[in-house]
Amino acid sequence: MISNILTWAVQRRLASIDHFRQHPLPVQQQVFESLLYSARDTAWGRAYGYGEAPSRQEFARRVPVSTYEQLYPYLERMLQGETDVLWPGATTWFAKSSGTTNARSKYIPVSRQSLHECHYRAGRDMAALATSLYPEADIMAGKTLSLGGTHTSNPFRPHTDSRVGDVSAVIMQNLPAWAEFLRTPPLELALLDEWEEKIERIAQHVQHIDVTTLAGVPTWMIMLLRRVVELTGATNITEVWPNLRLFLHGAVAFGPYRELFRQLIPSEQMRYLEIYNASEGYFAFQDQPDSEDLLLLLNHGVYYEFIPADQFEAEHPSTVLLEDVELGRNYALVISTNAGLWRYKIGDTVRFTCLAPYRIRISGRTKHFLNAFGEEVVIENADAALAAACAATGALVQDFTAAPVYFSSADGASRGGHQWLVEFIKPPQDELQFAQILDATLRQVNSDYDAKRHRDIALAPPLVQTIPSGTFERWLGSKGKLGGQHKVPRLSNSREVVEDILRQLSNSA
Template sequence: MLDQLIARAVQLGSLPRLARVRHEPEAAQAAVLRYLLGRARSTAWGRRYGYEPGLSASEFAARVPVSTYEQLYPELEKVLRGQPDVLWPGPAPRWQARSSGTTNARSKYLPLTPEALHHNHYRAGRDMLALATHLYPAQRLLQGKTLSLGGSLNPSPFDGGALTGDVSALVMHSLPGWAQTLRTPPLPLALLEEWEEKIERIARHVLRQDVRVLAGVPTWMLVLLRRVLALTGADDLRQVWPRLGLFLHGAVAFGPYQPLFEELMPGGQLRFLEIYNASEGYFALQDEPGSPDLLLLLDHGIYYEFLPAAQFDQPDPRPVPLEAVTIGPSYALVISSNAGLWRYLVGDTVRFTSLRPYRVRITGRTKHFLNAFGEEVVVENAEAAIAAAALATGCAVCDFTAAPVYFAAATGTSRGGHEWAVELAGPLPPPAAAAFAQHLDQELRRLNSDYDAKRHRDLALALPRVHFVPPGTFETWLRGRGRLGGQRKVPRLANSRQVLEEVLALSQQGIDLQR
């Protein structure tokens, strides 16, 4: 009964508010902007840009510049070093979110204010809990445990009194007591820093628990679940956790991973819901099962603007407000938030699939795409094409990355191409391996007219080269860069060949990638 009481309480607090977000989105965003400007009036940033009551959205956009992390960093560093009232009122927060560093080579550090923790991350977490229990009441999800994987925490390199880590670890560490009782493993295990030790100890701890929900990044959750099966000798997860019913996933596109999870939990018992959570904020969640679209969370302390793709590299970018977006094009996400980020270019790109309500799909990163020859292939295209090729050839893809190959430099021809490193869950027969590139190419041509035009009669782009790398290659690449675990992942696409060549070099060394 206690689980049902918690579910009802969470649903009463979340579902009516989510309904208002769906039906009155512009009003929700106007209220958020008023709140942000009112709270930050007295900060150094607010005084610099003339924050005042009644400042309109257009006046705000005219006064405040769009900033990348690098451009905002001088002010962020003051906050990270403990200076108060810089970007957000009050003392500098004692929590600092460290990004996975997929946009830049080095990690980014961002302050996590109490308001951002409570009004953004916690609120969105309660919303997801409300939706899950509402959508799947028969699963009695709260009667068991949520198995969640996160990162670790360390003293801040800027301020020894602050803690830093990926946002999942910070949120997990700060959860209220009632929420801690719903999750596993306990914090001392969940926040272990050494990833391989963490996986082993968590796997052993959760063997005999009543796990009903999984929450984490698909790549690392697979590693843990396979270890659980190895320790128990079970054929699939139904024999370990018979009431397991839901996987809350994020950070990477789920299409290539879903067959792997269905193989581990056959019978259609395991449901899937996606969340869109980043170091900068919790932005969206999947509120309709079976649809890949994510509901944009518009009353969670974040004011949104959207930069059209044509302006990604412009010196004077001009994002549009929510009411000016259209269905179809990719936009870069620009946020102003109660973490003290002002017109901040997150680095993610989305496209709208619905305007009533506002729903999006993640299309990639502003710096992660293939456009060496005018083909403009974004991460969304790549992930969909990989999933289609895997389905057509009967394989399961664990990870991949791609980069341009410049034929002209090597052969004197005028054609370019793309080179892919793909890691599979198991061996692929030679005929299927040979067909994989064909299916990949066909789906890219179907999805992307620019790519299709460049591939016409092989005049500008040749058929993709696909290398199947041994199991463990990508994990070894991440380990070598200190990026194992948490929300850390391999860049999918890049116009630089550095990541691809490093991965291919590892695959050719003949080392024991399985440890």
């Protein structure tokens, strides 16, 4: 009965989802107007004339596109407790993440409105869709096992109630009662700081719970599932949780992990849906089981603009509105949110796969790509190539990173290449074949890479280096980034990450 009531309650959101599918532009206009009206009396709103109710075009002319570093002076004032800076009132919660150009932590404001109207509303929508798509699964009858990070006091105001932490920890700490009832493990375990202890204690706890849904980052979920299998002596997870039916996954591409989860959960009834959420908001989710496209969420307190690829590096980039995007093109995502991020460039790139309704795929990061030689390899290309290489050679990849490498031929001519550090769960049957298929698939899915690889003249074949199991985990641990939504940078035009990992391996040898 409780399951039926909860299912009925969340499915009330289906009408709202259908509404923004069918009326995307009026919905976005309403979100835009609501955001500006709410922030009209903030320091930022007064500086840019929000009270004058500018049009979307005038808003784009007045307000600069900002990176984290450019917005930081305002964010620092909020961290120090000043009110009415970017968003009305005081902000007490901040999502802490990495990824800035100077490698310091980012502190992203999480307002009460963004928690409830963005993260929690999107969570209800995802639950509504899942119960609608898979009614036979009865996922509300059991618990959702979610993994997250931790939170701590605000370093700018250490003796106040202001807190900073991984966005998953912020969300879990503030969950409404109905949502907390549905999840496991309890907060005292979910928010543990020490990651190894967290995995062990959560595994001990959840082996006796009726888990029907998993939610989290594939990399870390694998670690937990393996430990549960070890503790119980089971051969796979379905023996522990026979009612497990759904995995809501995000943060990294699922392709390289699909086969491993199939082995861990060998059930024909198991389903997988992707979500696209970040410290800055919850932006999209997979609404069709037979397609990996993600439905862009349009009535969740986020107003969207898009920077075309030829403007990525511009000092003052031009943007296009939702109604002007084109299929198949790469755009950098620009958001204005009900947490006070204004025309904020979050660093992700997307391409549209459908315009009615608006559906996207995450294509990469504006700073995480390989383009040292004009090859323009993005995350989407890398994931496709790895998946093909794994399928052909029987390999399973735990994690990877890639960077440019320069070397000279015997005649003194210089040409570039890519070095891939790959940690395998199951190594390929033929390492040379793995590298060849990786290369061939990249050539197939990326014409710029193919042109540079022509006759090995400008770009040499990729160098694939197998690294020991646990290398990436140890590297993340050395950076204080174990668990939560932390992940290894997959692609980079800099060799900083690759060299750091190789140096760590050398020192431990």
